[in-house]
Each structure stands twice: as structure tokens, then as C-alpha cells.
Amino acid sequence: MSAIFHALGDPTRRDMIRDLAKGERSVGDLAAPHDISLAAASKHVKALESAGLIRREIRWRTHVCHLNAEALAAAHDWLDSYRRFWTDRLDNLEDLLRQEKKAQHPKGDAK
Numbered sequence: 001m002s003a004i005f006h007a008l009g010d011p012t013r014r015d016m017i018r019d020l021a022k023g024e025r026s027v028g029d030l031a032a033p034h035d036i037s038l039a040a041a042s043k044h045v046k047a048l049e050s051a052g053l054i055r056r057e058i059r060w061r062t063h064v065c066h067l068n069a070e071a072l073a074a075a076h077d078w079l080d081s082y083r084r085f086w087t088d089r090l091d092n093l094e095d096l097l098r099q100e101k102k103a104q105h106p107k108g109d110a111k
Contacts, residue, residue, distance in 0.1 A: 001074070004052065004071055007048050007053055010047070012036065012044055015033065015034070017048065017054075020066065024066050025065055026065070028062075045065060052070075053071045054066060055068055
């Protein structure tokens with residue numbers, strides 16, 4: 001999981017993932033929107049590949065990348081567990097604050 005979040009920590013790699021969500025891309029295609037060399041793009045691709053976020057296949061001299069949605073789903077599930085945790089805690093806090101407010105201002109009293 002750490003490798004996934006480390007790879008996603010870079011904005012260029014997040015852009016590459018966004019592009020790959022639309023379909024397969026070559027390393028050159030992934031590099032094109034950024035002011036980076038093919039060598040730099042290749043390093044980003046290797047980081048994404050090492051994290052399991054993409055897979056790469058070689059077609060003659062072209063390296064074509066594909067998104068590995070399962071890795072993103074795993075990261076999403078991990079984050080979602082914390083979203084549920086904090087949503088539950090904040091809902092409980094909101095209930096407690098409402099109860100406290102009711103206790104301080106029973107019906108009929110001036111607020």
C-alpha cells in the first residue's frame with residue numbers, strides 16, 4: 001500500500017494514471033502533456049509499474065502502458081475504511097452536541 005501512495009504522491013504520475021484511465025498509452029503519449037524527457041517519463045512509468053498501478057507491454061520498440069484498476073481499488077478500499085470511521089465519529093459528535101444543546105435549552109426556555 002505504501003508503494004501505491006508513494007507513486008500517487010507525484011502530480012505527474014497522477015496525471016499519467018488519469019490518462020491511462022481513458023485507455024492504453026505509450027510512454028511517449030504519457031510524456032507529451034508534460035515538459036519532461038522520455039527518460040524522465042520512463043522513470044515515472046517504472047514507479048507506477050513497481051507500485052502495481054500499471055502494466056507495460058512492449059510492441060516492437062514501443063512500450064504501451066495499461067492501467068491496473070485492481071491496485072487503485074485496493075487503495076480506495078483502504079481509504080474508504082477511514083472515511084467510514086471518521087464519518088461515524090463525526091456523526092456521534094454531532095448527536096452529542098445536539099443532546100447537550102437540548103439539555104441546556106429545554107422547550108419553552110428562551111434561547
